[in-house]
Amino acid sequence: MAERPDRPPRDDRAPRSGGSQRDGAPRRDGAPKRDGAPKRDGAPRRDGAPKRDGAPKRDGAPKRDGAPKRDGAPRRDGAPKRDGGAKREGTGYRGPRPDGAGRPERPNRPEGDNDRPRHDDPVIPETVTGAELDRIARNELKTLAKENADRVAQHLVMAGTLIDEDPALAHRHAQAAARRAGRIALTRETLAITAYATGDFALALRELRTYRRISGSNEQLPLMVDCERGLGRPEKALELGRSVDRRTLSVPTRVELAIAMSGARLDLGQTEAALTELEIPQLDPSTAFSYSPALFDAYAIVLDELGRTDDAETWARRADVAAEALASAGADDGDETIEIIELDDEDGNAGGDSGR
Template sequence: MRPAGGDRGRSSVPPRPTGPRLPEDITGKELPGEVRRALQSLTGDNADIVAKHLVASARLVDVDAEEAWQHALAAQKRGGRIAAVREAAAIAAYKAGHFREALAELRTVRRMTGDDSYLPLMADSERGLGRPERALDLATSKEAAGLDTPAKVEMLIVAAGARHDLGQHEAAVVSLQVPQLRTNSRAPWRARLWYAYADALISVGRAAEAREWLVKAAEADTDGETDAAERLDELDGIVFEEDWDDEAGDEADDEADDEAGDEVDASDDVAADDDPAEDED
């Protein structure tokens, strides 16, 4: 005999959604068609919830990476066998600085898809875990040698960062002296490459050369992927915070002078009132 209440486990009511609260304006239809089609292998209600969490994660990943990670994690728990879901979880974890989780998700989605373009993120996650040697192992692997140009450039940048981590600053400079550095194209990766090269030059004391590359990076970086403009100001000795403090100090000095002047005037008035000659008059 089943215990009393045993039939409650067969309720047709769907389980209560887990994960962070979903914004009401998200429908799930915002996803690209190929991702929506991939989610069709899930049950109807579950597919809808996963889709909404994926949209929320994508919306937040550059604004609130931790919240984006929580949405991606909720989607992963419900649709972990879908490669697009694992990819979203990997990217959100990486952006949020959860490098161990990011690396695990990246390995999974690479295994599911056979796509080696995840290798740069995997290498940078190794750096985030304090393992620059492993990052360099990935950068010099035969799989990395077969990457297309955008992914290859990203891997070059990661590898240079790993060399910085190891104190190999001169080697980082040399590693970035590749033909792509002199590109005349409007490739989206050029700003990041130029910025990385400028950063490497600064690390070995070649500030004048670094400035030229920071100028190029700042002009090319129309999407704000780097802080090239800010670094350029720092290199030129422009620090707005100090200027602001100086202005505030000048205003304080002016106020102090005014107050001192008022006190002198008041003293003169008192002295005039106490003058005995005026009392005799």
């Protein structure tokens, strides 16, 4: 029996054989400090400018000597001296260099430290080359340098391989891919899916929004709806699901969205409405598509919630038969073409298949 829609259903699809920082972006903590800015003492004086000698003195202004001193704050009786400023712990600033140059010295790094990776990326087995990634996914990485694209592909392959058996490690690989290729839609999508698999619905939702913005695709809308459910916001889940015209979605995505919306209705105790969400044209017991087992099973669960036990058992059996028929026909082998398996209306046994 598949997962009940009254909890966020698990997205069993691993990333497409493959999930943000800009690795090449300059780090702001390494920017030159302004302590060594040239002094203005040598600037030419404006001899023709009116002198301020006759201006009234501000001796009568209240003095701040009695105010509590703020350690490290600039003194009001003059601009803070750049060269003599106090050392700021943690910045690596060692004061002015002997040669008078204003650029502060950088702290010495331990010998061999230059070879350390910036991040603790998970290990990739030597047998994984990245060529295992499908052609469409590889095409998305062509904007990257070849060496970087190969490493990103390796991390994506590892994420897709591990997501079922070790979601946490798959998520680490997805994070490594996103660090190297944060502007690639595929890496953000994979990071979102692995975050969802680990139960981090907030991160998953944020990454899915980024994926949608980069790709312009709404095909991950069902997973976004489930993330809202996982965050305890079924009303927002329903609102999100209604925000897109379902006719613009692929048929499998429409079915997944119907299941997610049904689950949100159950979260709110709207059982009849949950059943209605599932009564879509794809709820056809005479044929089986790749999405049919999940749809039939979700329908059975809601029927059982309504107390219609006999009907629930019938649809649960249809879900099992559809899954077996699809497996025997090889329809669940990752092919984009949907296989149709004819089912016997009386006993639910599979008949022949007629591919579309």
